[in-house]
Structure formats: structure tokens, C-alpha cells
Amino acid sequence: MSNILRSFSSLYFATLLMVLASGVLTTYLGLRLAADSAAQIWIGGMMSAYYLGLVAGSKIGHRLIARVGHIRAFVASAGITTASALGHALIDDLAIWLVLRLLVGMGMMCMYMVLESWLNEQADSKNRGTVFASYMIVSYLGLVLGQLAISLNPELTLKPLLIVAMCFALCIVPLALTRRIHPAPLQPAPLKIKLFWQKVPQSLTTIAMAGVIVGSFYGLAPAYIAHSGASTEQVAAYMATTVIAGLLAQWPMGRLSDKIRRSRLIRTNTVLLGAVVLCIAILPLSGVLQLLFTFAFGILAFTLYPLATAMANQNVEQEHRVALSATILLTFGLGACIGPLLASAFMQLVGNSMLYGFMALCTLLLFLRLTQVNYQQKQQDKELPQDYVMASGDLVSSPLAAALDPRVDQQMVQEQMVHPHHPDADLPTADQELSSQDSNGMSAAESVTGTVTIEAEPDKPQQSDHNKPA
Template sequence: MAENAVGWLKDDDGGVVGGPLIETGPTSRGLGAARALLVGMLFIQVGGGLQGVLLGVRTESEGFGLAVSGIVMASFFLGFLIGTRLAEHFLAAVGHIRVFAALASMASGVSILHLLWINPAAWALLRMLFGLCIAGVLVVVESWLNDMATNATRGRLLSMYMVSSMGGLTLGQLLLNGGDPAGFELFVISSVLISAALVPITLSATSAPPLTVPEPLSLRQLISLAPTGVVTAFCAGISHGALLGVGAVYAAYEGLPTSRIALFLVSATAGAIAFQWPVGSISDRVSRRAVIFAAAAAAAAIAGILPLVEPGSALSLVLVFCFGGATFPLYSLAIALTGDWVPLSQLNGASAALVRTAGVGSIIGPVVGGVVMSLTAPWTFFLVLVGAHAVVVAYTGWRIVAREGVPVNEQGECVPWSTRASAMAVNLLRRPPRSFSRNGGPGPGRAA
């Protein structure tokens, strides 16, 4: 007798002779490999977080201009969007470890090359290449974690993934205080950190898993099933792309010292870490659309108040913390809401489509933010954030009035998620909705 891949006990002829086995989680060797992957990703995120805030500051000191700076910083998200698709082809051709090593090495080199060609066109190209490399690296890590995950450990691995992802980004932003942004040291540190990610991955004794790509679902189909999820994911992408892309540019043009620029961005990501789980938990107990409406309204209100507060002051940092806590959970809520309406067989494809939708928004956010600031004043950066969340408020409010929602006891579970994750990571999501898993969907004529 033998156990097949999904845990059913079979006899030597292939017949099923028992029920599903209880999954006890990965072996100690598997846990060690998971830790190696997460440590490697932590180094990648720290190095990438440092490079993002560093380039935002340098575009101001190099005189690129606000509009051009927005385009340069948006190039990362364009590369990220392209890289998530290319990585799937690379993985099928040469395997996980080789793809990780090649892309991490390239990302490390790209970090240094910024020092050789200091002009907007070169930095936009390098930023796009860096985004492509980081996307490919994350696809490797995410698909590997998916292979290790069981029903018993999936939630734990997802939590560890989110801590490594958001925690690494936060640490990287804080490292801006570790050197002079006008010098070369911080670029070297970013490069070294990314190179260090190779050590735990390449020394891992675990063999690479097979590649599993989510079955695609067209955007048109997704809009027909869960339009609120699509709108929320797109606008969340605009907000997060603008904040992470040109937030440092805004702070630099406002004349904030390096320490305050780092705190400005760290306050937002710290708010995300603090509020992701509580907001998601609340959305499991009340109407999901009501929580999206409230979070978006809070984010819009806070963004509207921030221009009236002294930039870099203690009050502004508290408000940015609260803004991060309101805006970053929106993407997780969009995925959870979509899961409430989409048949289970199409959930992975729907989540992958939301990744691409948010990715497009992330490209638009920095460009629009940079152009608006260039045409008016730096403080109008917050008006872009107000506008993105106002759209969510208006659309969600209309859908609440116009369409009946999913009963609370039939909603799935909301889990924290990041707009920087790839389509490969959606398999780490816990399988939502109880009643829809049985029925195959919410039925014709109904949409979120």
C-alpha cells in the first residue's frame, strides 16, 4: 500500500482502500527548507526595500523632477508585472534553484549599476530589470512554499511568508539611516543583502518542486463574478504603488531629513502589519463589503487630513501609520470578497487575475502621483491617495445598496496578503467559502 499526493491510502493496484490520511505537516527537513526559503526572501525584501527608498531620495537630489521620478519609480512595478509571467517559463526550462540564483545575482548587480549611469532613462530601465528579477525570485519562493504546504501548515506558512515580506520591507526602509543617500555605501549594502539571499537557498538540501501554474481566468469573467473585488484591488494597487513608489520622493521634496523619510515610509508599513489581521478578522464576522467601505473611507479621510499637518511631525507619522493600517488590508479584503463569490474551481485563476489587476494599478499610482505633484505642489500627492480610495467608497457603497451581499455565515476566511505577491502565491491561501465550496458558486445573476 502507498499514499498518493493528496493523502489517500491506495493498494498496490491503485485502488483506494481508505479515507484521506491526516496531514501532520512537513518533516523536519521540510521545515528547514521552508526556513531557508523565508530567510532568503527576507534578505531580498530588505535589500529591495532599501533600494526603493534610496532611489526615491536620490531622484530628488539628482534633480530628475517629480514627474520623471514618478515614471522611474513606476518602472519597478512594470518589471514586476512582466517578471511574474516570465519566471513561469524560466522555471519550466531550468528549475527553481537556477532561476533563483540567476535572478538574485542579476538583481544584486543592478543595484550597483545605478551608480554608473545616473540619468532617468538608465534608472528607469534598471528599476524595471530589478522589478523583473524580484518578481521571479518571489515566484520561486512562493511556488516552493506551496509544494511544502499541507492543509495543517498552510496558514502557518502564509503567516511566516507575510512576516518575511512586510518585515523585510520595513527593515530595508529603516536602513536608509545607515549611510549617506548621496554616497555609494547604501547601494553596496543593498547589493550585498540581495546576494546574501543566495546562501540559504543554494545550500538547501531539498529538491525543487514541480511547477504548478494557476488556471487562468479572464478579467471579463472576473468582473462579471466579483466586480467589487476587481475595483478594490485596482485602486489598492494605485494607492500602494503611489505610497511605496513616490512616497520617498514626496518626503524628499518636502525637505524632510533622511531619518524622517525612513520613518514616514516605515510608519505606513508598520500600520499594515498591525492592522492586517484585525481588519481581516472583523471582515469574517460582518459584511465584507461594509468593511471595505469603512477601510477605504478611513484611508480617504486620513489622506485628506495629512496635507494640513506639518510633514514629518509626530502627528503626521501617527496619521501615516493609521493610513497604512486602513489601505493595505484592502487588497486582502478584495481577494477574500472575490473568494466569497467565485466558484472554488476558479479561485486560483481569479486570485491570479487580481494580482495582475493590482499590478496595473501599482504602475499607474507612481506615474499619476509624480505628474500631479509636478503640475501643482508636493502635498497634492495625498490627493491621489484620496481619489483612489474615494472610488472604492463610491463603488462599494453603490453595490451595497444595489446588490444583496453574501450572508456572513457563508463568507470565507480573510487572510493577510500583499500587493507585491505574485500569482504563484495564491495557492497559499486557505480555501474559503464553506457553502460555495459545496455548491460551486453563488448562482447566476448574483455578483459582489
């Protein structure tokens, strides 16, 4: 573990600074808009614009990295992201803020692609799991540190934006000075959305709903807590507690999914998550009890995506997994774009409690859809062809029909088929047919143009005589 951390220290340190800056910016914007009494739809729109930028950046990032290489693409993206973050301090127009959030999302996706493709190429089969597990731990640690940085600046001045700019600028340094081998250019992954929605519908439905729930939480939870009268420090503690729960749940849930069928585990997770968010929406929670419920929410909500991803990969062939990864990222990104907009609309119409009420509705729809798909798949398994199928059509009147009858002598069938009009060929009587039953229950026939062999399948049981066509 220590050797891996040292080997990839530059990439991990860049990831830590980048995610820390992103976490500070997301929470700061939510609190700033809530303090300015902005409509909930604007707060949701900010997060939707960010995830829309992530989706768009996946395509732009591939082209940029292929054209100029990983390090130059990372530097350019970090520069654009830094300028966009500082733009929030210069302009107060919310429409411009949406554009800035879009640019931040595009830059972040490009930087993610640089880091993850670099790690994927430099890691080998012996340490790949440990490398990416460490990467996820560093990412969650960056999110937690971002919430703690917000708590150190509760006045919501320009200081958090300066911290964001500094972190985005400093994350360039480790990659610029790294001595690791430069990775090969990326190859665009093809999208096969229709194919995978038919092949793994439960997984992609879960991933889409996970995007809706997680996107709604990151975009609107700071404003939701702030509107309940919590201070900036309490909002930061609330967000940090949820992220820590998601981090701690990854390993145990992964081990559990190796022992329990993943489709059943996802449905159980969905039911428990629905109960938790419904309690948060209805009960007047505060203090430690509120932190306990959001801790449970983090455990259940942040494990839906990895569970669904694992279930999708176990049902897809190796050669399709690159395309599957692209489809999964697109599905999650689109869900995260739509979620904050819908949740903010519900909150504006009904009240702040509808953030978790909306999540409860999402879990209900997800459970109903998963149950429906699971039932349909079981019915399809029952309707698979059986071992014995009644012959019909032209085969009944064909000379080969006699070859399928076990009561007919094999040698006699061959003579009849080779010389059907031979004057000395006598037709077998019924007693002769019954006495010449083949011990194997099937027979073969040879024609003038070739040989047709019809044998019993070894994995299928023989049929009894009263089930065979007369």
C-alpha cells in the same frame, strides 16, 4: 510555529534578504532623485517601471521555472537583479534607470514566484495558513529593516547600493544549500479577466485602487517627505512606521472581516482612509503627529488588498481560484503601474501635497464605485423571478392547460386527452368542475406518447384561488 520556522528557514531567510534589498533600493532611488531635483514625473516613472516589470515577470517567470527549475531560475534572476541594482551606480541617465528598474521588477517577480510556489507545495492543509502568515511577517520585517539600513547611511553615497547588491547575492545561498525537496514545475494559470470583472467587480475594483495607492506611496512618499525638509533618518522612520502599521493590522483586520460583511468593511475602510489622506494633504503635520497619521494610513491602505482578495475568493468556486489569483496579481500590478505616474503628474502641476490629495481622490472614486455596484447587485436580487408567473403563449390553448386547473377532475382530464373524440365522452359541467377540486392544488396528465407530471415545488407556498388564472 518554531518547527515551521525551522523547516522553512532557508526560504524565509532568502525572502528576508531579498525584500530588505528591494526596500533599500526603492527608498534610495526616491531620495536620490529628490536630492538631484529631478522632476516628479521621473520619480513616479521609476516606481511604475518596477511594477510593470513585476507584471511582465509573471509570464516570463513561469516559462523560466518550467524550463530550468526553481533553484536555477532563482539564481539567474538574483544575478540579473544584482547587476541591474549596481547599474544605478555606473550610469546617471534617467532613461537607463527606467530600464534598470524594469529589469529589477522582472527579476523580483520571478524570485517571488519561486519562493511562494515552493512554500505552497511543501506546506500541507494543517499548517498552510501558519506558513504563509510567517512568510508575510518576514516580508514586512525585511521592508522595515530596509528603511533602517537607509537611516544608517544618510549621505546617499554608493553604500546603500552596495548593501542592495550584497543582499541580492546572499539570498542565493540559502536556496542553493537547502535540503528541502525540489518542487514540481509551475503550471501557467489562465487569465479570465472579463469573467471575474463580471463576477466580483467590487473586489477587483478595490484591488486596482489599492495598487494605485500603495504604488504611489512606495514610489513618491520618500520624495514627498524629503521635500518637506525632513532628513534621511526622518524619511526612513516615516516609511518604517507605515510599514509596521500595515504589518500589525493584518491579523486584527482579518479577524474583523470574519465577523462583519467584507463589502461593508471595505467601504468603511475606504471612507476612513479618504479622511486620513485628506488630513495629511491639508494639515501642516510634523513630528509625532505626522507619524501618527502615517501609522493610520498604513493600517487602512495596506489592508485593502487582503480584504478584497478574501471577498473575491469567497464568491468564486474552488476550480476558478488559480485563475482568480493570476487576475488579482495582474490587476494590482497594473494599478501600481498607473498610480505613481498619475500621482507624480499631479505633484508636478500642483505641488507635493497632491500626493495625498490624489489618494483622497482615489478613495472617493472607489467609494462611489463600490456603492454603485452594491446598489446594482441589490436591485438584481429584487428582480429575481417570483414563485408565481402568469402563464401565457401556446400553453393557454394547449390541452395541458386543463391539467393546470385544480378545479378539473384528474381522471376526466386523462380520458379527454387519451380519447379526445370519443362519442361517449361528456364534457364536465361547471358544478362538476368545482366539486372535483384536487386537495393538492395541482394535477397530472398522461398522453399517448408518455407521462407528463406537474407537481408543486416543495419550497414555494401554494397560491390562493383568487390569484390563479381562471
